[in-house]
Amino acid sequence: MTPQSTQRLERVLQSSLLFRGFDPAILADIAKTASVRALSRGDHLWRAGDRAQQFILILSGLVKIVRRIPDGTEAILALFGPRESVGDVAVIGRRTYPADAVVVSEEAEIVRVDGEPLLGLMERRPDVANSLNRTLVSHTQLLHTKIGVMSAGSVPKRLATLLLSLAERFGDEQEDDTVRIPVAISRGELACLVSARVETTIRAIRQWERAGLVSTEPTGFVLHDVVALERLTRADDDAAG
Numbered sequence: 001m002t003p004q005s006t007q008r009l010e011r012v013l014q015s016s017l018l019f020r021g022f023d024p025a026i027l028a029d030i031a032k033t034a035s036v037r038a039l040s041r042g043d044h045l046w047r048a049g050d051r052a053q054q055f056i057l058i059l060s061g062l063v064k065i066v067r068r069i070p071d072g073t074e075a076i077l078a079l080f081g082p083r084e085s086v087g088d089v090a091v092i093g094r095r096t097y098p099a100d101a102v103v104v105s106e107e108a109e110i111v112r113v114d115g116e117p118l119l120g121l122m123e124r125r126p127d128v129a130n131s132l133n134r135t136l137v138s139h140t141q142l143l144h145t146k147i148g149v150m151s152a153g154s155v156p157k158r159l160a161t162l163l164l165s166l167a168e169r170f171g172d173e174q175e176d177d178t179v180r181i182p183v184a185i186s187r188g189e190l191a192c193l194v195s196a197r198v199e200t201t202i203r204a205i206r207q208w209e210r211a212g213l214v215s216t217e218p219t220g221f222v223l224h225d226v227v228a229l230e231r232l233t234r235a236d237d238d239a240a241g
Contacts, residue, residue: 006031009111016057018085018135021127030113039108045086045101052090052097054112058082061108062183067099076192079104081170081183088135091115092122105184156204158194160229163214167223179223 009031013019063086065077080086090097121128171179191201208214215222
């Protein structure tokens, strides 16, 4: 890795929740030993049962955590995107991964950092321990977000809750007050995320597109009326459906 790429990686690490607030000298050491990997849709970061030995930071793209259920289908447990770390709970607990991690986007780029040196620092340095504990809180909040999506009510309400959550985490506000979400998710993925039939999901998205609330692009979604979507999440299920 060249000095320029190492310095760039240091800046990227500093911008992440996992490494934010780390001493610059520690970040420099991490950047020197970290590895960057490019992935494509369908690639696995790990499989259920693999031992968790590395901290993984997503530079670009989207990763889903999925668990196979007995009927052969999959349940999406969580989504992770740019500047977020994934799998931290298993690494800190020195456990195996309970589910698969799979790339959802066309492409993704990740950084892998050996876990043991960081876990050793965690035991000796309060600032490192605080940073790692902060990521655990964040992952717990993501679980609560998933629960919030699933308990939102009708399929349109669950979809609206999901899109608003993605907008909050990854969205870019535009000058015209729209919010662009650079996360390309298929209709099938959306349906899986909200536990709905694909046909029902497609119908809801089409209705929103015709009403001017949402539009779909190859790179993701554009929310044209965030207020209307927020209002939809609070509507009675009869009105939402």
